[in-house]
Amino acid sequence: MDLSLSSEAEDFRRQFRSFLARELPKDFVGVGGLEIEAVPEFIAWWRTRLYENGFLAVSWPKEYGGRGLTVESEIVIAQESAIAGVPTGGPNDHFGIQMLGNTLLVHGSEEQRSHFLPRIVDGSYRFAQGYSEPNAGSDLAALALRGRIDGQELILDGQKIWTSEAHLANWMFVLARTDTDAPKHRGISFVLVPLGSGADDSADASSMPTSTDNGVEIRPIRMISGKSEFNEVFFTGTRSKLSYVVGGLHQGWAVAMTLLGFERGETAATLPIRFQAELDRLGDLLTAKGKFDDPDLLDRFMGCQTRLFALRAMGYSWLSSVLSGAEQGAQSSIFKLFWSEYHQLVTELAVDALGEDALLPVGRPSSSAFRTDDVGAPNSTRSWDEVFLHARAGTIYAGTSEIQRSIIGERLLGLPREPRS
Numbered sequence: 001m002d003l004s005l006s007s008e009a010e011d012f013r014r015q016f017r018s019f020l021a022r023e024l025p026k027d028f029v030g031v032g033g034l035e036i037e038a039v040p041e042f043i044a045w046w047r048t049r050l051y052e053n054g055f056l057a058v059s060w061p062k063e064y065g066g067r068g069l070t071v072e073s074e075i076v077i078a079q080e081s082a083i084a085g086v087p088t089g090g091p092n093d094h095f096g097i098q099m100l101g102n103t104l105l106v107h108g109s110e111e112q113r114s115h116f117l118p119r120i121v122d123g124s125y126r127f128a129q130g131y132s133e134p135n136a137g138s139d140l141a142a143l144a145l146r147g148r149i150d151g152q153e154l155i156l157d158g159q160k161i162w163t164s165e166a167h168l169a170n171w172m173f174v175l176a177r178t179d180t181d182a183p184k185h186r187g188i189s190f191v192l193v194p195l196g197s198g199a200d201d202s203a204d205a206s207s208m209p210t211s212t213d214n215g216v217e218i219r220p221i222r223m224i225s226g227k228s229e230f231n232e233v234f235f236t237g238t239r240s241k242l243s244y245v246v247g248g249l250h251q252g253w254a255v256a257m258t259l260l261g262f263e264r265g266e267t268a269a270t271l272p273i274r275f276q277a278e279l280d281r282l283g284d285l286l287t288a289k290g291k292f293d294d295p296d297l298l299d300r301f302m303g304c305q306t307r308l309f310a311l312r313a314m315g316y317s318w319l320s321s322v323l324s325g326a327e328q329g330a331q332s333s334i335f336k337l338f339w340s341e342y343h344q345l346v347t348e349l350a351v352d353a354l355g356e357d358a359l360l361p362v363g364r365p366s367s368s369a370f371r372t373d374d375v376g377a378p379n380s381t382r383s384w385d386e387v388f389l390h391a392r393a394g395t396i397y398a399g400t401s402e403i404q405r406s407i408i409g410e411r412l413l414g415l416p417r418e419p420r421s
Helices: 007-023 036-052 071-084 093-107 110-121 252-263 265-288 295-323 329-359 381-394 401-412
Strands: 127-130 146-150 153-160 171-177 188-194 216-221 230-241
Touching: 007 071, 071 265, 071 295, 093 110, 093 127, 093 171, 093 252, 153 171, 153 188, 171 252, 188 230, 188 252, 265 295, 265 329, 295 329, 329 381, 329 401
Parallel strands: 127 171
Antiparallel strands: 146 153, 146 171, 153 230, 171 188, 216 230
């Protein structure tokens, strides 16, 4: 592992730190320290400040809205933002910039790059990810959404589910089966689909479905925590242009796999930082309640700290590999498996430390529906209860633990393939 960044990247780090010091309020402790009602407005304002100061998609070429900097600069922004407790963009930028945008740079045509990338950066195009279906979650190639050709258009019929932040999006990238006679992993197309004018600009999905003028219906899914960040999305005669198919008609599987690699890239840089802040907060809770006198809780806490050291080392290894230009492939499954199971241990410890108090959620709720609460969050029972519930899903979304173990065994350890029906 080579953990050092170039002198240019460290100069950029000082530049970004100056930006943070100039723009953030003096008493700012992180998004988790804001009143819950103020979070959406702050994130919208912060994304505007990032865009106006050129801190979005900085590694993209200038002609596409970036600054032509190196990947190291993206890592610096991710690290420093995690430390400061601010997001690296708006709610949909994880899908639009980190995932789709970087994939278009690999597989997109010049026409697609010139049209979509600048609009993703300026925020006029907000994307959601249309991968999972009711019968095609971890088995992504089993998807049933159909796409049929009609002249220069593709007509989509079918359903997606667990679609994060679709209620905030006006575009979606979807996988659709466009050749029903082809083998399972072929005949799939990667399509950019306009959702229409019905996308909701609110911070959370309402309990009512949203219909658009392009045959799209978005239905929020109420999660066990009470939030509605996930959605069902139904396509009925939904139209997209053939020129919006990325990587070629029926050639979408390779595009989809490239995108999944980008999906986990920033996580390696930010999660160890966010998890350390969370574990420090848990330590404060244990101290306040005198729980460190309990040898079992103390042993579990130190076990979590040890695992976090290992997670940080994995993150460094991942980043070192990225900077060297190596293909990531199946190695990302190790990181995903480890952090998702680690986080369940931490949140279980927090709930056990709260004891009976955990049965009465009070105080500020979690301002994040994924992984941990935001940096600066208080030790409220409601925050810990919600994060505990979010952690249950961590071993399911983005590939279940069972699937990750199969990938590790087959692709990294060379074990025999699991029997397929």
